Amino acid sequence: MLIRIRWLLAAVGLVLAVVAAVATGKAWPGAIAEVPPPAPGSFDKALVGRGEGLAHLGNCSTCHTADGGQPLAGGKALKTPFGTIFATNITPDPKTGIGRWSREAFFRSMREGLSRDGHHLYPAFPYDHFTHLTDSDLDALYAFLMTRPPVVAQAPENELIWPLQYRAAVAAWNLLYLQQGPMGSADRGQYLAEGLSHCGSCHTPRNKLGAEIVDRRYGGAWTQGWYAPPLNVHSPAARPWTPEDLFVYLRSGFSANHAAAAGPMSEVTRELAEAPEEDVRALAAYFAQQMSAAPAAKEAASLPDRSGPAGQAHPEGAVLFAGACANCHEAGAGMMLQGRPPLSWGTPLHEETPHNTLHVIVEGLHPAPGIAGPTMPAFGNDFTDAQLTEIAAYLRARYTDLPPWQDIPKAVADVRKGSIR
Amino acid sequence: MITLTVNGTTHTLDVDPETPLLYALRNDLALNGAKFGCGLGQCGACTVLIDDRPAFSCLVPIASLVGRKIRTIEGLGTAEQPGAVPAAFEAEQAAQCGYCIAGMIMRTQALLERNNRPTEAEVRSQLAPNLCRCGTHMRILRAVRRAAVAMGGGVQESSP
Structure with missing residues (x-):
């Protein structure tokens, strides 16, 4: 019964938010004009290089590359409780990718979850995290993506449960849950974790409408049938995660003091292996701090072999x-x-x-x-x-x-x- | 005493229940087709079918096999009258040293029984756990294609 009431409240909230979104004109925002595809040579090489490191930190290719497909050309099926969403082509192909997206269109997609033509992207694309990125980091990512080899690849149609095929529903979701704007944190690890690396997408539990529950941040959640364990005081780790342990784990997919990364996390560690070392160290330090009050960190756990x-x-x-x-x-x-x-x-x-x-x-x-x-x-x-x-x-x-x-x-x-x- | 059903015949063995199936096959039942390679489930030379699915027999304790159907390469015919898959491997001369071939054949058998029209990509990913050090991979793939046709199907071109 309690669950039914929660569903009902969620449904009522969504309907009200749809009404609000329509009333405020947010349901159908405008398109941003196409631009001629920028020449790859027009981007500063150092900026492209920095963007590549950021793309690894953001794990872009994990979702945007199909199994056996061309890098970043999309088509991978992402199974969610709301249906199957196919990742889009983010190579600079002018027709099927983002080749005609201006800098402004790219920035808007990352911060507001809108495609260039104004349609709402689904929050499987973690713009609720990317919204925190600085102009400087978005410029670098844009430069990196626009200098990739263009690939012609049309993403298949999404298969979503009713009423989510109506993208206006996403406008309502954004009104309820999207907290736009910069982080206001000087901690690089926190900025990356909550922004670009979007760790909470897997490790923070979500509510009935698929939004992360902010007061249970990093509290552990289900992702693709795997349990992404808590990364906070509730960490079930048997031994403390030191910053060095975490760095080695994130970088190599294996910690000799813990275990191997598996499931969706193994893909994350493959990406972080190629990210800038100081950024992975910042992430490691941040999460070691988050878990510093967990039971294993407080006292030497007894590790039996019975x-x-x-x-x-x-x-x-x-x-x-x-x-x-x-x-x-x-x-x-x-x-x-x-x-x-x-x-x-x-x-x-x-x-x-x-x-x-x-x-x-x-x-x-x-x-x-x-x-x-x-x-x-x-x-x-x-x-x-x-x-x-x-x-x-x-x-x-x-x-x-x-x-x-x-x-x-x-x-x-x-x-x-x-x-x- | 543990009862095993191998290639349709029931055997009663007096061996430790944690004994790997491969040891029981080779040492107690004189079924020497499956080979010992690494003993760690990393090479595939010991592959047999358990309930029609491929498994590394070096890692399967026989205690787990009571009431289950085990098949080895000896169950796929004789040298005089080989089954479709071993015959295809022979016709394509897929074996060089031959050590991996029984495992390759068993994994191919499992694949083609389930789907005799696999794509080329499915064949390659299905056979990926089995290693061949001689480098006869292209012949092995030809043998799989031949066997698929012999079993009433055929390997399909993979979509690009």
Whole structure:
């Protein structure tokens, strides 16, 4: 009942905001005139270089490049609870990309979420974060994008639930949630985290209308079926995240004091590997500060290895672990002798649900082609749902002192069917 | 004692339940088609089918296999009467040293049983977990295309 009332309130709020948006003329803003595509040589090379670093910090290509597609040419399907949105082509192709977008049109898209022709972009494009960018950073990004090789590629039509195919609904959303303007923070890490790197897009929970809940910033949230863990006082990390740990993790996708990045975060770390070092250090320092009051940072957590009791409680899990996992993860295994962290040091087993743990077991870890990184085979074909449940229960009992996970079979089903929650 | 069903035959084995399937196949059942490569699930030489899906048999404890259907290359016919996939690999001379080939064939078998009209990109991504050090990849791909035709389908050109 409570949920229905919340939905009703959300719906009423949206309707009122639509009315307000129409009344104030914000539902159908005007177009910004096309310009002749600027010559790549007209941009300062240093500015383009700075823009490239910023594009890595902003993870542009993760969403704007389709699997196997040309860089930044769009077409990637982004599954959201509101339907599937296809990322657009942001190469400077004059017809299908942003080749005829002026500097002003680009600035407006980043700050107000409007396409050059005036139609509303969906907030899957995180303009609610990019709105905080400085003129100087937007100029650099514009210079970078407009000097990329133009690619002819038309993004497919979005598939959205009613009434979101009416883009005026986004005007209402903007009235309710878009806080335009600069950050007013001198902290480079905070500026990047809340602006360009849009960390909250995954790590901050959203309300029914898909807006980030600001007073639960970095409180942990679901993204593409993975749980982006809290990056604040609620961090479930088993060991403290020092600025150096975080820097190495963000830069390489792996921390010898924690674990490997996986899921959507592995793409983020691949981008940050090519971002300016001082900016990644600033992000690391900012989030280490955010997590400095988390339990692991306050006291040395006890990190158990209870193979005996765990094996008694979950004998099938113990046998499966011994046959399938111990080769790499048991003390003394070849991988462990290379300094890889024990399973108790990683965050997933300490999270409230087993989803991330199960994702890694079922899908494995696969570095991008040509890139060295942590590797794990996928075990999805090897184990039945019941066996995955046993293994997850055993791991939780063996490597944490937390209560058992509730309803592991439901989590197994979620992971198997690719639920995006 | 653990009961395994391999290539349609039921076997009862007296081995440790955590024993990897590959060891049971080779040491206890004399099914030597699947090979030991890395023992870490990184090379694919040990690939067999479990419930028709490819799996690294070096990492599957036999305790997890009770009541499940295991298939190895020995189940795809004989040297005299090979099945469509091994016959295609032979016709294309896809093997050089041959160590990876049983795994390649099993992964191909799984793919083509599920979809005998895969795209070229699907074939390549499906076979990606299996490594070949001799460099016969182009012959292996030709063998997959031949096998797809023999199984009533064909590999489709990938869209650009």
